[in-house]
Amino acid sequence: MKLLLLLVRTLAAWSITLLIVFPLIWLALTAFKTELQAISVPPTLFFAPTMENFTEVNLRSDYPLYAKNSVITSVLSTLLGLAIAAPAAYSMTFFRTRRTRDILLWMLSTKMMPAVGALLPVYVMAQAAGMLDSIAALTLVFTLSNLPIMVWMLYSGFKEIPPDILEAARMDGASIWGEFRHVIRPLAMGPLASTGLLCLVLSWNEAFWSLNLSSAKAGTLAVLIASYASPEGLFWAKLSAASLMAIAPIVVVGWFSQKQLVQGLTFGAVK
Amino acid sequence: MSYLRLRNVEKHFGDVKVIKGVDLTIEKGEFVVFVGPSGCGKSTLLRMIAGLTDINVGSIELDGRDITRLPSSKRDLAMVFQSYALYPHMSVFDNMSFALRLANVNKAEIQEKVTRAAEILNLTQYLQRTPKDLSGGQRQRVAIGRAIVRAPKVFLFDEPLSNLDAALRGQTRIEIATLHRDLGATTIYVTHDQVEAMTLADRVVVLRDGLIEQVGSPLELYDRPANRFVAQFIGTPQMNVVDIAQLPALSGVLGAGQATDGFIGVRPEFVQVKAAGDGQMDARVELVESLGADTLIYARVGSKDRGAQIVARQNTRATVRPGDSVALQFAPETFHLFDRNGKSLARAAH
Numbered sequence: 001m002k003l004l005l006l007l008v009r010t011l012a013a014w015s016i017t018l019l020i021v022f023p024l025i026w027l028a029l030t031a032f033k034t035e036l037q038a039i040s041v042p043p044t045l046f047f048a049p050t051m052e053n054f055t056e057v058n059l060r061s062d063y064p065l066y067a068k069n070s071v072i073t074s075v076l077s078t079l080l081g082l083a084i085a086a087p088a089a090y091s092m093t094f095f096r097t098r099r100t101r102d103i104l105l106w107m108l109s110t111k112m113m114p115a116v117g118a119l120l121p122v123y124v125m126a127q128a129a130g131m132l133d134s135i136a137a138l139t140l141v142f143t144l145s146n147l148p149i150m151v152w153m154l155y156s157g158f159k160e161i162p163p164d165i166l167e168a169a170r171m172d173g174a175s176i177w178g179e180f181r182h183v184i185r186p187l188a189m190g191p192l193a194s195t196g197l198l199c200l201v202l203s204w205n206e207a208f209w210s211l212n213l214s215s216a217k218a219g220t221l222a223v224l225i226a227s228y229a230s231p232e233g234l235f236w237a238k239l240s241a242a243s244l245m246a247i248a249p250i251v252v253v254g255w256f257s258q259k260q261l262v263q264g265l266t267f268g269a270v271k
Numbered sequence: 272m273s274y275l276r277l278r279n280v281e282k283h284f285g286d287v288k289v290i291k292g293v294d295l296t297i298e299k300g301e302f303v304v305f306v307g308p309s310g311c312g313k314s315t316l317l318r319m320i321a322g323l324t325d326i327n328v329g330s331i332e333l334d335g336r337d338i339t340r341l342p343s344s345k346r347d348l349a350m351v352f353q354s355y356a357l358y359p360h361m362s363v364f365d366n367m368s369f370a371l372r373l374a375n376v377n378k379a380e381i382q383e384k385v386t387r388a389a390e391i392l393n394l395t396q397y398l399q400r401t402p403k404d405l406s407g408g409q410r411q412r413v414a415i416g417r418a419i420v421r422a423p424k425v426f427l428f429d430e431p432l433s434n435l436d437a438a439l440r441g442q443t444r445i446e447i448a449t450l451h452r453d454l455g456a457t458t459i460y461v462t463h464d465q466v467e468a469m470t471l472a473d474r475v476v477v478l479r480d481g482l483i484e485q486v487g488s489p490l491e492l493y494d495r496p497a498n499r500f501v502a503q504f505i506g507t508p509q510m511n512v513v514d515i516a517q518l519p520a521l522s523g524v525l526g527a528g529q530a531t532d533g534f535i536g537v538r539p540e541f542v543q544v545k546a547a548g549d550g551q552m553d554a555r556v557e558l559v560e561s562l563g564a565d566t567l568i569y570a571r572v573g574s575k576d577r578g579a580q581i582v583a584r585q586n587t588r589a590t591v592r593p594g595d596s597v598a599l600q601f602a603p604e605t606f607h608l609f610d611r612n613g614k615s616l617a618r619a620a621h
Contacts, residue, residue, distance in 0.1 A: 164356035167323050172370035172417070173344040182369070186360045 053241035089154035157191020194264020550598030
């Protein structure tokens with residue numbers, strides 16, 4: 001009976017995993033096919049892999065530029081986000097008032113609005129400031145988009161620190177920055193790291209604002225991928241190659257930090 | 272010249288006044304204990320002195336300097352928390368040297384100060400351990416060590432023994448007393464345990480509902496309580512306080528026409544239990560508690576609806592049992608008189 005249950009569970013787990021991972025596997029396969037193979041019906045499963053798509057993508061568009069922009073905007077927005085979210089979370093955790101909970105919920109509520117609702121005002125503001133197609137604008141927008149989640153995650157993380165310890169640090173002569181440096185950072189390293197990682201991933205994958213606020217100069221990898229969905233038609237193989245090149249870095253980062261990411265997203269959920 | 276002075280200190284949480292106007296002076300080298308029931312504001316008062324809670328009204332002066340608006344980190348005070356509040360990610364050595372490192376003291380001096388404190392507190396072999404590898408008592412000593420190392424102007428203790436078991440509590444209490452004797456440091460100690468108050472303090476401050484009820488040496492509070500609350504708070508078992516209306520015979524012991532309204536208090540050790548008919552008042556034994564060295568006899572005088580239960584304490588073993596009829600003998604010069612509001616009246620002259 002136990003064996004049967006184990007079998008069923010294993011089968012179910014594998015099926016779900018396959019379901020989730022399948023698009024990525026198909027993407028990877030398609031990237032190494034020719035255009036003809038990519039659109040063949042029935043789909044080709046066995047083929048001789050070719051690198052022509054990657055070469056074409058590199059020739060046709062400036063992958064390094066887009067990759068650089070992705071890296072810069074993701075990293076900057078993460079650092080800026082942490083710099084703002086950490087003090088905010090500190091204040092809300094250790095200097096709670098009656099309004100703290102309302103503020104936190106309000107922050108979260110801003111994430112419920114579809115981004116497109118803010119597109120027009122943001123676009124007009126960026127244009128008026130002459131910041132269209134600039135790294136600064138993208139970084140700012142990414143930071144602000146991710147801030148609610150970052151504040152929430154850090155708030156949950158900081159709550160695990162006993163406030164007594166901070167008071168002891170204060171009595172020992174630590175300034176607020178001293179408290180953060182000597183007590184909070186070491187004790188909340190996990191939440192800080194996973195919040196940072198999550199912001200990195202979210203910023204990297206961000207497509208909506210990238211497509212609307214940037215193009216040739218500050219375009220991120222999302223813009224690169226979208227450029228292959230051209231009026232000429234969908235070049236599946238090249239699209240897949242471009243997509244693979246766009247997601248590869250973040251998948252690698254995610255793979256190596258998966259423990260931190262999972263911890264960050266689930267702590268506080270199970271006490 | 273007072274070392275620490277609180278002037279009309281008040282603390283409000285919204286509309287609620289938690290500390291209602293406290294005036295207090297503490298001399299250098301004194302061991303002062305704040306004692307009182309839960310919720311009386313003793314911890315709040317301590318935290319206000321420490322700077323961890325702000326003061327709404329009033330001022331605090333330390334060694335001639337106004338520290339009312341100064342942040343905790345600049346007040347030169349050290350606090351030992353009830354939960355010890357050790358830094359979990361640092362070793363015992365790092366915990367104790369943290370304040371010195373923040374103050375940029377040189378390494379050699381840090382080493383010397385920490386080693387000396389560790390020796391005093393028997394922590395030398397634990398210096399490289401982290402708090403999670405220590406027992407409660409050891410953690411307590413690290414917390415104290417962390418304070419000693421700084422040689423602050425005043426030591427603040429917030430119910431430091433509450434989390435220890437009874438045996439360890441007694442032992443650590445003696446260690447704290449010895450430490451104070453050796454270091455001579457000004458100390459403010461908060462506790463709800465009046466035994467700690469009586470044994471450790473040079474002076475005791477009894478607090479209730481945000482106000483000081485009485486300040487004095489432990490024996491002063493014991494022998495001359497200012498009101499009924501202090502009388503019944505200090506001393507175990509509690510002082511017998513009887514409403515004269517319930518037991519006029521007690522007033523009769525004082526002499527005719529002496530006290531007619533209010534309360535009479537008498538400590539259990541001044542109540543003698545004698546054979547029936549051989550004393551001033553008849554009573555029936557309800558309960559006998561043998562503590563070994565002491566025996567407590569709970570006796571009822573009068574009837575269930577008009578009378579009182581009186582506790583007597585003697586240092587001989589009990590020869591009576593529940594249900595026995597006995598007589599109680601009082602010495603009127605040991606009586607305390609309280610008016611209707613609980614305030615102490617001058618003792619009946621005898």
